[in-house]
Amino acid sequence: MTTQRAVRTWMAVDAVLVLTLVVLLAVRLSGDAGSGGAAQPSATTTVQVSGPTTPAGDRAAFKLPSGNIACTMSARGVTCTIASITYDPPAVAGCSGTTGHVVVLNADGFAFDCxxxxxxxxxxxxxxxxxxxxxxxxxxFTCVSATNGVRCTDADGVGFQLARAAWRELP
Incomplete structure (x- = not known):
């Protein structure tokens, strides 16, 4: 009798655990399905800073919703920082400091900063x-925020795409 009771108890505990796992899996999958993958850029919100020369006060600063990437922009260029990376940082010639966390796009093109x-x-x-x-x-210079990182380019399409897992020089 005691063995039958123990078996029923364990079966009930197993059933509760399996049901909990199924519910958690369903919640997780429904959350991923709602995101639809990477967000496609749109013109829903635009921050505009313009002028042939840029006085110190003519700058735009923003962060992506995660806060991991933050950028400052002016008519002279873009500088973005990324706090957490999982890619191998690129080497910067002559650099004895840290690379991989600061990218710059200006009239000279794209580069990682030391x-x-x-x-x-x-x-x-x-x-x-x-x-x-x-x-x-x-x-x-234009930067577009997306769930897969930030993409910043100049008028000729030169620039970069930056995310926690990877970076890419454009075009």
């Missing part, structure tokens, strides 16, 4: 958020 000191941290609450699917422009 930084002395620790990697940047996640952007704070005081930095405006550029929602996924939105873009910011300054002069000839």
């Amino acid at each position: 930084v002395d000191g620790p990697a940047p941290t996640v952007a704070g609450g005081d930095v405006p958020t550029l929602e996924y699917g939105s873009k910011a422009t300054a002069g000839d």
